[in-house]
Amino acid sequence: xxxxxxIPKGTRDxxxxxxxxxxxxxxxxxxxxxxxxxxxxxTPAMENLSTLLGKYGExxxxxxxxxxxxxxxxxxxxxxxxxxxxxxxxAMKLCSKGLRYDLTVPFARYVxxxxxxxxxxxKRYQIQPVWRADRPQKGRYREFFQCDADVIGSxxxxxxxxxxxxxxxxxxxxxxxxxxxxxxxxxxSGLAGFIGEADRLTDITIAIDKIDKTGLDAVKEELLSKxxxxxxxxxxxxxLTLAGNTGKKLDELEKILSDQETGMKGLEELRTLFxxxxxxxxxxxxxxxxxxxxxxxxxxxxxxEVKSRDVAIGSIGGGGRYDNxxxxxxxxxxxxxxxxFGADRIYDVLEHLNLFGKVSSSGTxxxxxxxxxxxxxxxxxxxxxxxxxxxxxxxxxxPVKLKxxxxxxxxxxxPIVVMAGAEEIKNNQVxxxxxxxxxxxxxxxxxxxxxxxxxxxxxx
RNA sequence: GUGGAUGUAGUUCAGUCGGUUAGAACGUCGGAUUGUGGUUCCGAAGGUCGUGGGUUCGAAUCCCAUCUUCCACCCCA
Numbered sequence: 001x002x003x004x005x006x007i008p009k010g011t012r013d014x015x016x017x018x019x020x021x022x023x024x025x026x027x028x029x030x031x032x033x034x035x036x037x038x039x040x041x042x043t044p045a046m047e048n049l050s051t052l053l054g055k056y057g058e059x060x061x062x063x064x065x066x067x068x069x070x071x072x073x074x075x076x077x078x079x080x081x082x083x084x085x086x087x088x089x090x091a092m093k094l095c096s097k098g099l100r101y102d103l104t105v106p107f108a109r110y111v112x113x114x115x116x117x118x119x120x121x122x123k124r125y126q127i128q129p130v131w132r133a134d135r136p137q138k139g140r141y142r143e144f145f146q147c148d149a150d151v152i153g154s155x156x157x158x159x160x161x162x163x164x165x166x167x168x169x170x171x172x173x174x175x176x177x178x179x180x181x182x183x184x185x186x187x188x189s190g191l192a193g194f195i196g197e198a199d200r201l202t203d204i205t206i207a208i209d210k211i212d213k214t215g216l217d218a219v220k221e222e223l224l225s226k227x228x229x230x231x232x233x234x235x236x237x238x239x240l241t242l243a244g245n246t247g248k249k250l251d252e253l254e255k256i257l258s259d260q261e262t263g264m265k266g267l268e269e270l271r272t273l274f275x276x277x278x279x280x281x282x283x284x285x286x287x288x289x290x291x292x293x294x295x296x297x298x299x300x301x302x303x304x305e306v307k308s309r310d311v312a313i314g315s316i317g318g319g320g321r322y323d324n325x326x327x328x329x330x331x332x333x334x335x336x337x338x339x340x341f342g343a344d345r346i347y348d349v350l351e352h353l354n355l356f357g358k359v360s361s362s363g364t365x366x367x368x369x370x371x372x373x374x375x376x377x378x379x380x381x382x383x384x385x386x387x388x389x390x391x392x393x394x395x396x397x398x399p400v401k402l403k404x405x406x407x408x409x410x411x412x413x414x415p416i417v418v419m420a421g422a423e424e425i426k427n428n429q430v431x432x433x434x435x436x437x438x439x440x441x442x443x444x445x446x447x448x449x450x451x452x453x454x455x456x457x458x459x460x
Numbered sequence: 461g462u463g464g465a466u467g468u469a470g471u472u473c474a475g476u477c478g479g480u481u482a483g484a485a486c487g488u489c490g491g492a493u494u495g496u497g498g499u500u501c502c503g504a505a506g507g508u509c510g511u512g513g514g515u516u517c518g519a520a521u522c523c524c525a526u527c528u529u530c531c532a533c534c535c536c537a
Contacts, residue, residue, distance in 0.1 A: 009528070059535055144537065315537065342537030406497035421495060
């Protein structure tokens with residue numbers, strides 16, 4: 001007896017119906033990426049752990065899938081080390097590779113490794129799965145696809161603007177109402193300096209990021225519990241509750257952060273970026289959100305996040321500028337900015353809002369019925385004729401009952417059935433059935449030829 | 461990594477207090493109809509009750525472990 005096969009926690013099979021919908025998403029994203037001059041690259045599923053570790057913070061390191069070394073992986077390990085049972089130390093000795101956690105760090109590695117073949121600014125897109133050893137939930141998987149577009153080697157804020165446009169074009173194309181939130185790490189940094197806790201930036205950003213979800217009081221509580229002084233939290237509160245439109249918020253912040261050099265630089269960047277955005281006709285709402293503070297510790301300038309307006313599923317896209325990501329791989333002074341879209345969550349949003357439309361049908365337009373050995377040569381001629389005209393068609397492979405063949409056309413939503421049995425062949429005819437109306441017409445082979453060339457071809 | 465819920469046919473779900481052979485609907489397959497799908501009628505197949513232990517005369521039902529899925533944290537797309 002075999003036990004039923006299963007797949008690992010947090011992974012999924014994609015059946016044909018799902019793949020057609022997923023491809024629709026990928027095709028839309030690729031089309032827009034290409035429209036803006038980004039070219040595709042791919043990197044391996046696994047990277048050396050030395051490439052991955054330490055890039056995502058402590059939490060990120062924990063979520064890395066590690067790959068057990070091949071061969072005699074115990075050879076360099078003493079019995080003492082084994083019996084000490086120190087997981088992390090042992091893991092470092094047993095594993096030298098891991099599955100990629102995102103596409104940005106492998107991209108940084110790629111840029112450093114290929115620096116002599118690349119001319120800057122370098123624009124690339126990358127659509128591949130990533131893996132995280134997280135505990136799965138709805139909209140959260142252990143294997144999922146990211147769709148990244150990055151430009152590296154240019155400081156211009158036109159790049160940030162371009163990424164906002166790309167996000168806007170993609171979601172307009174998919175028909176998802178979105179809000180694109182923008183913030184700037186330098187402003188957050190200035191804020192930390194302003195309240196006298198400049199070295200606690202990470203704790204502060206992680207805490208205030210939750211203000212939407214948990215409220216102001218919970219954020220204050222978290223800040224205090226992390227050891228931020230009461231006076232600092234008090235100083236921060238009026239800033240977090242700043243109201244008004246983007247321009248007004250920026251004006252207010254300019255007064256507050258006037259003696260914070262970094263903060264002022266961030267505000268200037270935001271003004272420039274929103275200046276570009278203000279002149280563009282956009283589908284999405286774009287807003288400055290001071291509490292947007294994504295935890296990734298490599299962002300240094302702009303921070304971007306995209307959320308669905310209609311479905312609460314976390315962010316469906318995010319990105320930002322990282323001034324020195326390649327620095328850890330030995331290439332200093334190269335700035336990059338990128339954005340990433342989560343195809344799996346976008347899928348869930350489209351499904352939830354019923355926005356896939358006709359994408360799900362198989363696409364076959366014509367089914368030729370199989371009447372048996374004597375009629376096969378004739379059926380194949382019709383088949384060739386359809387293929388030559390570029391019409392997606394199938395010949396039913398087995399000479400089974402017509403009832404069964406008809407049912408196949410029905411469940412696969414094939415709109416046209418072509419029949420040519422002994423009767424038709426004798427009279428040089430073909431019978432065409434329209435599956436939605438049930439209407440059926442017999443025509444001469446000559447008439448069928450023009451039917452294929454005109455009626456069928458037009459509808460593709 | 462922490463805490464909580466869940467698992468019965470391909471799918472959605474019943475299954476009483478622990479008690480005979482675990483049921484339904486939908487789907488699948490066959491037939492009514494050997495040249496005609498969707499509707500209808502008849503029939504059939506399909507279950508180690510997530511897995512492994514334990515308690516009991518007896519376990520889908522109670523206990524323990526483990527896995528899955530889901531939820532709240534953490535973090536994130």
